[in-house]
Amino acid sequence: MTWRVHDSRRRRDERGSVAIEAAIGVPAFGLFIAMIILGGRVEIAKQSVEAAAYEAARAASIERTQSEAISSGKAAATSSLNDQGLQCATISITVNAAAFNAPLGTTAQVTATVTCKVDVADLAIPGLPGTRTIIATASSPVDAYRERR
Incomplete structure (x- = not known):
């Protein structure tokens, strides 16, 4: 019989421990999830910038003059970023x-x-404060035998 009394005291001593664990664990888990989301969104933004750089290089490489290539490349990159919704x-x-x-x-x-x-x-x-700078570079070949002006 004393064993039961001791067992019931033990149960009472552990009451509230779940609430304490939840008070510590839930915010930590929420922060972990927020960091995963941030990491994923940063990677998506990197892919968008890389795609814009590739499209700029490609658009520039098919032009006939240097000035047309520069303006076409800049327009293609801007359009790509807008199409992908990256602000x-x-x-x-x-x-x-x-x-x-x-x-x-x-x-x-x-x-x-x-x-x-x-x-x-x-x-x-x-x-959430702060900024992240994303840089991407891409190259595209110019046709070696195409006439240039």
């Missing part, structure tokens, strides 16, 4: 079209670099 706080698009100065028969590459500064609040949790 950049600041954006920088650089198209290196020096390949158009290469003589015919020479292999050359057009390179595009897209830099996008994204607010972290746009990526994960509204109100």
Whole structure:
């Protein structure tokens, strides 16, 4: 009989431990989930910037003049970012079209670099402070035997 009394005291001593565990565990789990969401959203933003850089390089490489290549590349990158719904706080698009100065028969590459500064609040949790800078560079070959102006 004393064994039962001792057992009931033991049960009473453990009461409330689940509430304490939940008070500690639930916020930690919520933070873990928020970090997973932020990481996923950052990776999606990186893919969007990489796609914009690729499209800029490709659009620039099929033009006939250096000035047309630069303007076409910048327009393609801007359009790509808009189509993908990525909101950049600041954006920088650089198209290196020096390949158009290469003589015919020479292999050359057009390179595009897209830099996008994204607010972290746009990526994960509204109100979360900070920004993340994402940079992507892509190259595309210029046809070695295509006439250039």
